[in-house]
Amino acid sequence: MRQAIxxxxxxxxxxxxxxxxxxxxxxxxxxxxxxxxxxxxALVGGGLAVAxxxxxxxxxxxxxxxxxxxLLLGAAVAIRAVDHWRRTERAIRLGTELPxxxxxAVLALAVGVGALLLVxxxxxxxxxAG
Amino acid sequence: xxxxAAGPGRPGGPVGEPGRAVERTQxxxxxxxxxxxxxxxxxxxxxxxxxTAGALVAAAALAGWIAVLVAAYPRAVxxxxxxxxxxxxxxxxxxxxxxxxxIALVLIRLx
Numbered sequence: 001m002r003q004a005i006x007x008x009x010x011x012x013x014x015x016x017x018x019x020x021x022x023x024x025x026x027x028x029x030x031x032x033x034x035x036x037x038x039x040x041x042a043l044v045g046g047g048l049a050v051a052x053x054x055x056x057x058x059x060x061x062x063x064x065x066x067x068x069x070x071l072l073l074g075a076a077v078a079i080r081a082v083d084h085w086r087r088t089e090r091a092i093r094l095g096t097e098l099p100x101x102x103x104x105a106v107l108a109l110a111v112g113v114g115a116l117l118l119v120x121x122x123x124x125x126x127x128x129a130g
Numbered sequence: 131x132x133x134x135a136a137g138p139g140r141p142g143g144p145v146g147e148p149g150r151a152v153e154r155t156q157x158x159x160x161x162x163x164x165x166x167x168x169x170x171x172x173x174x175x176x177x178x179x180x181x182t183a184g185a186l187v188a189a190a191a192l193a194g195w196i197a198v199l200v201a202a203y204p205r206a207v208x209x210x211x212x213x214x215x216x217x218x219x220x221x222x223x224x225x226x227x228x229x230x231x232x233i234a235l236v237l238i239r240l241x
Contacts (some may be wrong), residue, residue: 041166
């Protein structure tokens with residue numbers, strides 16, 4: 001774990017393996033990382049927006065739970081983005097297969113299921129407003 | 131501004147660099163820095179009503195964005211550091227930091 005973090009923060013570590021590829025490959029990998037990071041930022045921003053702009057939902061504390069889940073998802077996406085970038089860069093330098101990942105599918109499922117649950121929560125009658 | 135990517139001596143090489151990879155990467159860094167600014171503003175807005183501690187958290191959120199800006203700037207304008215790579219984990223960790231501030235604020239406001 002500590003070694004992984006040290007490797008994250010020390011770019012020379014990556015340069016020790018393999019050969020330097022065409023710079024366009026590295027830049028494409030970097031842009032993919034940035035796109036994932038913006039996905040994470042969107043989730044974090046969504047969580048922050050839910051916490052302050054959404055009126056309280058029919059289910060007690062559902063708003064706060066939703067905000068925390070979105071913030072945690074955003075943080076996970078950001079961390080995973082670095083890890084995936086690093087493994088991809090390594091694979092490019094060594095000329096091996098690019099890493100495959102279940103993460104996009106899991107994230108998509110989580111967002112989809114979360115949205116469906118929210119629809120249900122919104123449709124639950126409050127008993128007051130009817 | 132027509133992207134400083136195309137000059138000789140830049141990593142992008144001569145004018146008409148195939149695929150505009152350098153320029154597209156610069157623009158991606160700018161988009162990301164902008165997204166991070168929005169997140170920092172949202173965190174600061176959530177923090178301010180909390181009181182003195184909230185003001186400190188708001189300041190921390192904006193300082194976090196300044197750190198993102200400093201890390202991303204060389205890559206957003208095309209001066210790529212030879213060491214490379216350190217900015218990526220840094221901006222990701224700062225994003226995690228903003229998420230952590232948000233979670234703390236949600237829990238504080240709940241209490």
